[in-house]
Amino acid sequence: MIRVSSISEFIYCPAKMYLKHTKDDNAQTQEMIAGKITQEIRRSYEEITKRNMWNIKENIDVDGIFNILFDEVPQFIENISNKHSRANKIDFEILNDLCNNLEEDLRLQSQLMALKIKGVLNNTNKRGIEISELFFPQSLLEFPLESEELNLRGIIDKVDIINGIYYPIETKTGIPPGNGVWLADALQIAAYAALIDYELNKEVLVGFVDYNKIAERRPVVINSILHNKLFEMLDSINEMLEKGKIPEFKIYKNKCKKCEYNEICDYAPKYA
Ligand code: SF4
CATH class of the missing domain: 3.90.320.10 (Lambda Exonuclease; Chain A)
Structure with missing residues:
Protein backbone atom coordinates (compact mmCIF):
# COMPACT_ATOMS: atom_id res chain seq x y z
CA MET A 1 0.00 0.00 0.00
CA ILE A 2 1.33 3.47 -0.88
CA ARG A 3 2.11 5.78 2.04
CA VAL A 4 0.95 9.39 1.63
CA SER A 5 4.46 10.51 2.57
CA SER A 6 5.71 8.66 -0.54
CA ILE A 7 4.14 11.34 -2.74
CA SER A 8 6.74 13.94 -1.74
CA GLU A 9 9.47 11.28 -2.03
CA PHE A 10 8.27 10.54 -5.57
CA ILE A 11 8.33 14.23 -6.49
CA TYR A 12 11.82 14.59 -4.99
CA CYS A 13 13.19 11.64 -6.97
CA PRO A 14 11.21 8.61 -8.26
CA ALA A 15 14.33 6.43 -8.22
CA LYS A 16 14.95 7.22 -4.56
CA MET A 17 11.38 6.35 -3.67
CA TYR A 18 11.67 3.10 -5.65
CA LEU A 19 14.92 2.14 -3.94
CA LYS A 20 13.55 2.98 -0.53
CA HIS A 21 10.54 0.76 -1.10
CA THR A 22 12.36 -2.15 -2.64
CA LYS A 23 15.62 -2.22 -0.68
CA ASP A 24 14.80 -1.31 2.87
CA ASP A 25 11.14 -0.56 3.33
CA ASN A 26 11.36 -1.23 7.06
CA ALA A 27 14.63 0.54 7.75
CA GLN A 28 14.41 3.61 9.97
CA THR A 29 16.44 6.45 8.49
CA GLN A 30 17.70 9.36 10.60
CA GLU A 31 15.16 11.47 8.70
CA MET A 32 12.29 9.21 9.79
CA ILE A 33 13.41 9.19 13.43
CA ALA A 34 13.75 12.99 13.34
CA GLY A 35 10.22 13.19 11.91
CA LYS A 36 8.85 11.10 14.79
CA ILE A 37 10.64 13.23 17.39
CA THR A 38 9.25 16.37 15.73
CA GLN A 39 5.73 14.96 15.95
CA GLU A 40 6.24 14.03 19.59
CA ILE A 41 7.41 17.54 20.49
CA ARG A 42 4.61 19.21 18.54
CA ARG A 43 1.97 16.98 20.10
CA SER A 44 3.27 17.78 23.61
CA TYR A 45 3.41 21.48 22.73
CA GLU A 46 -0.23 21.48 21.67
CA GLU A 47 -1.32 19.66 24.84
CA ILE A 48 0.69 21.92 27.16
CA THR A 49 -0.35 25.15 25.42
CA LYS A 50 -4.00 24.17 25.47
CA ARG A 51 -3.81 23.36 29.18
CA ASN A 52 -1.84 26.50 30.08
CA MET A 53 -4.24 28.70 28.16
CA TRP A 54 -6.79 28.04 30.88
CA ASN A 55 -4.56 30.03 33.30
CA ILE A 56 -4.81 33.25 31.27
CA LYS A 57 -6.81 35.94 33.06
CA GLU A 58 -8.68 38.89 31.52
CA ASN A 59 -6.26 41.75 32.16
CA ILE A 60 -2.90 40.16 31.49
CA ASP A 61 -0.46 41.76 28.98
CA VAL A 62 1.09 40.09 25.90
CA ASP A 63 4.37 39.24 27.64
CA GLY A 64 2.48 37.63 30.49
CA ILE A 65 0.43 35.54 28.06
CA PHE A 66 3.61 34.50 26.22
CA ASN A 67 5.25 33.42 29.49
CA ILE A 68 2.24 31.31 30.45
CA LEU A 69 2.21 29.66 27.01
CA PHE A 70 5.95 29.13 26.62
CA ASP A 71 7.44 28.70 30.11
CA GLU A 72 7.30 24.89 30.18
CA VAL A 73 8.34 24.40 26.56
CA PRO A 74 12.19 24.42 26.82
CA GLN A 75 12.05 21.91 29.68
CA PHE A 76 9.78 19.41 27.95
CA ILE A 77 11.88 19.66 24.78
CA GLU A 78 14.96 18.90 26.87
CA ASN A 79 13.21 15.91 28.46
CA ILE A 80 12.24 14.51 25.07
CA SER A 81 15.75 15.18 23.75
CA ASN A 82 17.34 13.36 26.71
CA LYS A 83 15.03 10.40 26.24
CA HIS A 84 16.03 10.03 22.57
CA SER A 85 19.66 10.68 23.31
CA ARG A 86 19.62 7.73 25.75
CA ALA A 87 17.87 5.53 23.17
CA ASN A 88 20.87 6.26 20.91
CA LYS A 89 19.05 5.79 17.59
CA ILE A 90 19.67 9.26 16.24
CA ASP A 91 22.93 11.14 15.75
CA PHE A 92 23.48 13.54 18.67
CA GLU A 93 24.15 16.57 16.47
CA ILE A 94 21.03 15.98 14.37
CA LEU A 95 18.99 15.64 17.57
CA ASN A 96 20.50 18.77 19.06
CA ASP A 97 19.89 20.88 15.92
CA LEU A 98 16.37 19.52 15.60
CA CYS A 99 15.47 20.40 19.20
CA ASN A 100 17.05 23.88 19.00
CA ASN A 101 15.20 24.65 15.76
CA LEU A 102 11.92 23.39 17.14
CA GLU A 103 12.31 25.46 20.29
CA GLU A 104 12.80 28.58 18.16
CA ASP A 105 9.79 27.72 15.96
CA LEU A 106 7.60 27.14 19.01
CA ARG A 107 8.82 30.37 20.61
CA LEU A 108 7.71 32.28 17.51
CA GLN A 109 4.42 30.38 17.44
CA SER A 110 3.79 31.22 21.10
CA GLN A 111 4.62 34.92 20.55
CA LEU A 112 2.12 35.13 17.69
CA MET A 113 -0.49 33.21 19.63
CA ALA A 114 0.00 35.56 22.62
CA LEU A 115 -0.69 38.56 20.36
CA LYS A 116 -3.82 36.94 18.94
CA ILE A 117 -5.07 35.91 22.38
CA LYS A 118 -4.54 39.45 23.68
CA GLY A 119 -6.59 40.80 20.77
CA VAL A 120 -9.45 38.43 21.56
CA LEU A 121 -9.29 39.17 25.32
CA ASN A 122 -9.43 42.92 24.63
CA ASN A 123 -12.51 42.52 22.48
CA THR A 124 -14.40 40.01 24.58
CA ASN A 125 -13.30 40.59 28.18
CA LYS A 126 -13.18 36.82 28.61
CA ARG A 127 -10.57 34.54 30.18
CA GLY A 128 -8.33 32.01 28.42
CA ILE A 129 -10.51 29.08 29.42
CA GLU A 130 -13.50 30.70 27.72
CA ILE A 131 -11.76 31.32 24.39
CA SER A 132 -9.71 28.14 24.25
CA GLU A 133 -11.99 26.59 21.59
CA LEU A 134 -11.23 29.48 19.24
CA PHE A 135 -7.57 28.48 19.20
CA PHE A 136 -7.97 24.75 19.71
CA PRO A 137 -11.08 23.48 17.94
S1 SF4 B 1 21.33 8.97 -6.30
FE1 SF4 B 1 19.67 8.07 -7.46
S2 SF4 B 1 18.05 7.84 -5.98
FE2 SF4 B 1 19.48 9.29 -5.13
S3 SF4 B 1 18.74 11.30 -5.74
FE3 SF4 B 1 20.22 10.63 -7.28
S4 SF4 B 1 18.99 9.67 -8.86
FE4 SF4 B 1 17.72 9.81 -7.03
Missing part, protein backbone atom coordinates in the same frame (compact mmCIF):
# COMPACT_ATOMS: atom_id res chain seq x y z
CA GLN A 138 -12.10 19.86 18.37
CA SER A 139 -9.43 17.88 16.57
CA LEU A 140 -7.89 14.49 15.95
CA LEU A 141 -4.12 14.29 16.31
CA GLU A 142 -1.97 11.92 14.28
CA PHE A 143 -5.03 10.32 12.82
CA PRO A 144 -4.29 7.11 10.83
CA LEU A 145 -6.38 6.25 7.79
CA GLU A 146 -6.06 3.64 5.07
CA SER A 147 -8.11 2.64 2.07
CA GLU A 148 -7.88 -0.66 0.18
CA GLU A 149 -9.75 0.94 -2.68
CA LEU A 150 -7.21 3.74 -3.05
CA ASN A 151 -4.28 1.47 -2.11
CA LEU A 152 -3.23 4.34 0.13
CA ARG A 153 -2.50 4.88 3.80
CA GLY A 154 -1.28 7.76 5.91
CA ILE A 155 -1.24 9.42 9.30
CA ILE A 156 -2.69 12.93 9.23
CA ASP A 157 -0.86 15.34 11.59
CA LYS A 158 -4.14 16.89 12.65
CA VAL A 159 -7.77 17.02 11.58
CA ASP A 160 -9.79 19.96 12.88
CA ILE A 161 -13.50 19.27 13.04
CA ILE A 162 -15.63 22.39 12.90
CA ASN A 163 -19.40 22.09 12.62
CA GLY A 164 -19.00 18.54 11.37
CA ILE A 165 -16.61 19.58 8.57
CA TYR A 166 -13.18 17.93 8.47
CA TYR A 167 -10.04 20.01 7.75
CA PRO A 168 -6.82 17.99 7.37
CA ILE A 169 -3.72 19.89 8.51
CA GLU A 170 -0.12 19.01 7.73
CA THR A 171 2.78 20.58 9.64
CA LYS A 172 6.00 21.39 7.79
CA THR A 173 9.34 22.48 9.21
CA GLY A 174 10.85 23.74 5.94
CA ILE A 175 10.61 27.18 4.34
CA PRO A 176 7.45 27.67 2.24
CA PRO A 177 7.30 29.18 -1.25
CA GLY A 178 6.62 32.92 -1.64
CA ASN A 179 2.92 32.25 -2.16
CA GLY A 180 0.69 29.26 -1.61
CA VAL A 181 2.17 25.87 -0.78
CA TRP A 182 4.63 23.49 -2.44
CA LEU A 183 3.09 21.05 -4.91
CA ALA A 184 4.16 18.07 -2.78
CA ASP A 185 2.39 19.58 0.24
CA ALA A 186 -0.77 20.31 -1.76
CA LEU A 187 -0.83 16.73 -3.06
CA GLN A 188 -0.35 15.38 0.45
CA ILE A 189 -3.39 17.34 1.65
CA ALA A 190 -5.35 16.14 -1.41
CA ALA A 191 -4.40 12.55 -0.52
CA TYR A 192 -5.66 13.00 3.04
CA ALA A 193 -8.85 14.56 1.66
CA ALA A 194 -9.35 11.49 -0.54
CA LEU A 195 -8.77 9.15 2.43
CA ILE A 196 -11.27 11.07 4.57
CA ASP A 197 -13.76 11.03 1.72
CA TYR A 198 -13.40 7.28 0.99
CA GLU A 199 -13.11 6.03 4.56
CA LEU A 200 -15.20 8.48 6.62
CA ASN A 201 -17.57 9.57 3.90
CA LYS A 202 -16.84 13.24 4.59
CA GLU A 203 -16.14 15.53 1.68
CA VAL A 204 -13.13 17.78 2.25
CA LEU A 205 -13.07 21.03 0.32
CA VAL A 206 -10.08 22.64 1.96
CA GLY A 207 -7.09 21.62 4.07
CA PHE A 208 -4.13 23.53 5.46
CA VAL A 209 -0.36 23.41 5.67
CA ASP A 210 1.23 24.88 8.79
CA TYR A 211 4.66 26.26 7.91
CA ASN A 212 6.09 26.62 11.37
CA LYS A 213 9.28 28.42 10.33
CA ILE A 214 7.18 31.48 9.55
CA ALA A 215 4.28 30.58 11.85
CA GLU A 216 1.82 30.69 8.98
CA ARG A 217 -1.10 28.48 8.04
CA ARG A 218 -1.77 28.33 4.29
CA PRO A 219 -4.90 26.85 2.68
CA VAL A 220 -5.09 24.14 0.05
CA VAL A 221 -8.32 24.11 -1.94
CA ILE A 222 -9.20 20.62 -3.11
CA ASN A 223 -10.30 21.34 -6.67
CA SER A 224 -10.59 19.00 -9.66
CA ILE A 225 -7.14 20.00 -11.00
CA LEU A 226 -5.41 18.97 -7.76
CA HIS A 227 -7.59 15.88 -7.44
CA ASN A 228 -6.68 14.73 -10.99
CA LYS A 229 -3.01 15.44 -10.42
CA LEU A 230 -3.09 13.31 -7.27
CA PHE A 231 -4.66 10.34 -9.03
CA GLU A 232 -2.25 10.60 -11.99
CA MET A 233 0.63 10.52 -9.54
CA LEU A 234 -0.79 7.57 -7.59
CA ASP A 235 -1.16 5.69 -10.91
CA SER A 236 2.49 6.41 -11.77
CA ILE A 237 3.64 5.27 -8.31
CA ASN A 238 1.55 2.09 -8.49
CA GLU A 239 2.92 1.31 -11.95
CA MET A 240 6.48 1.94 -10.81
CA LEU A 241 6.16 -0.28 -7.75
CA GLU A 242 4.29 -3.09 -9.56
CA LYS A 243 6.29 -3.19 -12.80
CA GLY A 244 9.61 -1.75 -11.64
CA LYS A 245 9.29 0.91 -14.34
CA ILE A 246 10.82 4.17 -13.10
CA PRO A 247 9.37 7.14 -15.04
CA GLU A 248 11.65 9.66 -16.72
CA PHE A 249 12.95 12.31 -14.36
CA LYS A 250 15.57 15.02 -14.19
CA ILE A 251 18.77 14.20 -12.29
CA TYR A 252 20.18 16.88 -10.02
CA LYS A 253 23.81 16.33 -9.02
CA ASN A 254 23.37 18.07 -5.69
CA LYS A 255 20.53 15.79 -4.68
CA CYS A 256 22.55 12.74 -5.66
CA LYS A 257 25.56 13.87 -3.62
CA LYS A 258 23.43 13.90 -0.48
CA CYS A 259 21.45 10.77 -1.31
CA GLU A 260 22.01 7.69 0.86
CA TYR A 261 21.41 5.45 -2.17
CA ASN A 262 23.99 7.04 -4.48
CA GLU A 263 26.28 4.01 -4.29
CA ILE A 264 23.65 1.58 -5.50
CA CYS A 265 21.64 3.87 -7.78
CA ASP A 266 22.08 3.36 -11.53
CA TYR A 267 21.12 6.96 -12.19
CA ALA A 268 23.66 8.57 -9.85
CA PRO A 269 26.47 10.48 -11.59
CA LYS A 270 29.80 8.66 -11.12
CA TYR A 271 31.30 11.53 -9.09
CA ALA A 272 28.35 11.70 -6.68
